Amino acid sequence: MAAQAVKLFIYDISKGMARQLAPMILGRSLDGIWHTSIVVYGEEFFFGGMGIESCPPHGTILGAPDNVVDLGSTEVPSNMFYEYLSQLGADSFKPDSYNLFEHNCNNFSAEAAEFLTGKSIPSYITDLPNEVLTTPMGQMLKSMLENTQVTPSSGHSTRNFNSKR
Template sequence: MDQTDSYPVKLYIYDMSRGMARQLSPLLLGRQLDGIWHTAIVVHGKEFFFVGEGINNCPPGGTPLGEPDSIVPAFSTLYGLSVFSLNVCVCLHLFSLFFLIWVHRVDTYNLFEHNCNTFTNEVAQFLTGKTIPSYITDLPSEVLSTPFGQALRPLLDSIVINPGGNNITGQR
């Protein structure tokens, strides 16, 4: 396939703390965090993400989070819209029956282990063969490695993030 047969895949990165992590993390955690990351994959005109209600989508930048803090356009996929619709939209449903069933069901959402970033990483690998940046995927273990992170874990485990969108997994 030549270059015209590839389609852009963008990584949308949002700082859920709106800059507060950068300011407060040295005091609370003893180390600098640049943000508390929520990520999504944008492909074929839709933003796909995983939240407490399951796998959702919306127009790019269409969540209540507004515009992303950064966009990484360094991905591309060979899946055209029709193949994407068949192999990703439907496959996301099948994904939830196969791979995502144990990682990205409504009842498996967990702020630290099964969150939007693990979903985005898996979808990025599926579509492009590339992973999202490790500073995003390593953030939960970085927070939990601190005494403050361990003390807050019971509270943080009860938090479910839902920035809106259309649920495409038929859950909730």
């Protein structure tokens, strides 16, 4: 099997609002509120309120990503990656385990990237929840938004990797 390119798709789910409003609300600037996914084997893999899913690249309701990071390549066969996703979906990335601040799409992308390439995703993405939570308003927002789920699926064909074991 030839090496497969691994990409990180980065979406600002605030569509630029975080950059404008964060200084007033949080007292600090934010470049965005990030949703990420891993693109490999011709599919986009992500974690949200429905668990681990995949679709064709750009196939979520979020459309085209705001940024694409080349994470390198992988020699991991696709069937091994799918087995890995099924295990994650049955254990640590079940739909009911999603938490906007503590266990989200970015945690999934970091784990999948590590499995595929031995590298993680940029820390500015994974550190964002803690940055928000260090502010007084961030603590207030946490209690209001804690059970909010991001579900980027769309009308495109999606595959769910959550095992029913």
